[in-house]
Amino acid sequence: MIQTINLEKAYSGTTVLNLPNFKINNGEVFGLVGNNGAGKTTFFSLVLDLIRATRGKVLINEIAVAKSEKWKEHTGAYIDESFTIGYLTSDEYFSFIGELRQMNENDISTFLANFSAFFNDEIIGKKKFIRDLSKGNQKKVGVVGALMGKPELVVLDEPFANLDPSSQFKLRQIIKEFAAEHGKTFMISSHNLDNITDVCERIVILEKGEVVKDVQKTESTLAELEEFFTGEKTKVDFLEEL
Amino acid sequence: MKRNFFYFAWRELTRSAYLNKNMAAKGVLIFLAIYFSAVALFLGFNLSEHLAETYPGKSQISAFNSLIFIYVGFELVLRIMVQNLPTFGFQPFLIIPVKRKRIARYMLNKSLLHFFNILPLFLILPFTFKSAINELETPVLIAWLASLFFMIFVNHFLAIYIKWRTNESNYIFYGFLAVAVGVFAIDYFAIFDITTTFGKLFDVVVQFPALVVIFPISIVALYFLNHNYLWSRFYLDELSQKKKEGSMHDFSWLNQIGEYGKMLSLEVKMITRNKRPRTTALMSILFIFYGLLIYKDYDSEMPEFIFVLGGMFMTGVFGMMYGQFFPAWHSRYYPLLMAQNVKMKQILQSAFFLMAATNIIFYLLSLGYMYISPKVLYIHFVVMLYNIGVNTFVIFALGLSSRKSIDLEQRAMFNYQGMGATQWLITFPILLGPMAVYGVLTLLFGNITAYIVLGVLGLIGIILHPRLIDYFTKQYLKRKHKMISAYKSS
16 A cells, blocks of 8 residues: 655755655554654655655555655545644535545535544534634544545544543544444554554554564553553563463 | 843744744835835925915914824724734733733733834924924923824724724624714715814813813723723633634535635635635725726826726736735645645636636726726726736746745734745736736837737636646646645744
C-alpha cells in the first residue's frame, strides 16, 4: 500500500526523518509511537504530500504522491485542526466531505448513524459552527470526516488526544471494526501506549527520525513499549516468574 | 503588582511577530497617518478663508461650531468601524491577583493612545491660533478650546461603548446603522437642523465659559459606563467573540453547477459567514455608487476615459478585493483541501466562476448609469469582458505568490493582516493594464479600436479559460508545499 524510497526530510541541514525503505502493507493497522520531535507528523505529512521530501519519495499503490493527485480519491486523513473548516456546522462539513467522496445524502446519514454513540448527541443536528465546538468534539468531527467514503487508507495523527476516556474507548472500537469489516489500511500515531497497542497490529517506534523498533503486536508488546519509553523494566512478580 | 501593565503592552508591541514581518504594511499605515495629519493641518490653516467665503458676515467661531457635528458624526462612524476594542490580550491577567477594576481601567486608559485622538488637534490648533484667538478673549478661548478637546474623548468613549453593544448582536448593529442613516437623513432633508443645534452647544460655551464642565462630566459618565460594562463582563466567554448559532443559508443549490459546484458553495459560505470576507463583499457592493461620484458632472466634452475607469471599478471591484487574497482565504484549512478529494483544478474553476459571475452581476447593476450616457452599455461591457478574460488570470498569477494566511474573523477595513508586497502590487496590473491598453490605442487609432481590442482580449481569455486554468493548476500544484508551510507559520 505505502512504500518509501530513500525518503528523507531535512530542515536546514538537520535530518528530521529518514526512512530509506519502509513498507506498510494493504489492510495493516499500523501504529507509530515516539517522543515529541521523533518525526511522526512529518512522516504523515509526507505521505499526504503536504510537505516536500528533501530526497526520495512516497508511493501509495505504486504511484508517487507528489506526481499525481490520484491518491486523494482513496485516502482520508485528519492531522490537525486545519483539516476541519471552522465556519461550517458539523452537518455541513460532513456533507461537504461526503459529496467530495461521491456519497449522496442517504449514504451520508446512514454512515453518520454508525457514530451516534461516539458523538454523544453533541455533534449531529446542532447548529453550531465547528470553530465553536470544544477541542474534543472538533477532533471527533475531523476523525469521522477522515473515515467518510470508506477510503482504503486512513491517516490519523493523534486521534485519541483531547478525547474523554469513554470516547477514546469508542474510537478504539470504531477503528477496529472499520479495519476488520472493510480491510482498510490505517496509519495512527499516539502518545497513549495503551490505545495504540490495543488498536494496532504493527507498531513502529521512531526516534530522531529513524525507525528503532518495528514489531508485530504480541501479548508482551505493551510492556516492551513501556520499558522502552520509561527506561524501567516493569517489575514482574516473583511467583509469576517461577 | 509592582510592574505596570504598560510594561506588558510595550513588550507586546515590540516583540510581536506582526511588527517585524509586516514592516511594509506598517509603513503604509504610518504614511496614511502622516497624510491625514497633513490634510488636517492644511485644512486648519486655510479654514478661516473658507469659512469667510461660505458664511459671509457670520462670526468665524459660530461658523466653525456649526460644522463640528459633521466632523464628530463622521468620526464616530469611522471609529466604530476601524477602532479596535481594547480587549485584546486580557486573558492572562484574569487569574493573577490584580483587581479586575484595575485591569478594566488599564484597558480603557490604553485605548486612549489612538491616532484618532490626536488627528483633530492638527485641525483645531492652527484654526485656534490663526482665527479664534482674534475673536475670543483668553478665558473664553481656553474654555472653548477645552470643550473641543474634551469632545474628542467624549467621542472616543462613546464609540467604544457603542461598539461593545453592537458586537453583542447583529440587530443592535443594524439598529445603530439605521439610527445613523436616520440622523443623516433628518439633517440632509432639513427636517430638523441637528448640525446647527449641535453647534449651538459650543456657542453656549462661548457665551458662558463655565458651562465647559458638561464635557468632563460626560467623559466621566461615559468612562464609568464603559468601565462597568467591562468589569461586569470579565469572563472569557462574554468579552471575546460572540458565539452565534449557525443557521444561515447553506447554498446547496450551487452544488449543481458542475464538478466544482461543491467548492463554489464552500466559497460562498466562506464569504457570507466570516466577518472579513463578508465586509469585503459588502464594500464591493457599495462601489456600485462610485459612478454617482465620478459620472455626476459628465457632459459630452469629457473624455470617455472616465467610463473605462468607472466600469473597471464597478464591474471588477469584487474580483479585485477578493482576488487580492486568493487563495489565502482558505489558508486556515488549506491542508484539508490539499489532502481531500478536491482537485486543485476545481478550486481554480470555482474562483473563476465566482469572479466572472460577480462581474456580470455588477455590469447589469451598473447599467443604471445609462441615464447619464448610453455609452455605458458598451464601454462597461468591454471592460467587463477584459476583467473576466484577462484580469482573473492576472489574479491567479499573482495568487501564486500568496504566502500569508488570512484570519477570517477580523475586521476588513484598514486591516493589514495577511498583507504582503503582492497584495499591494496586485492592484497595479489589474487597474493599469486595461488603462494602458485603452490609453495607447485611443491615442493611436481612436476610441472604437480601443474598445474592440479590450473586448477581444477579454473574449480570447474567456474562450481559452479551460486551458489557462489547466496551466494555473499545474503552477499552483508546484507551489503547494510552499503555501502550506507559509500559511502554517503566518
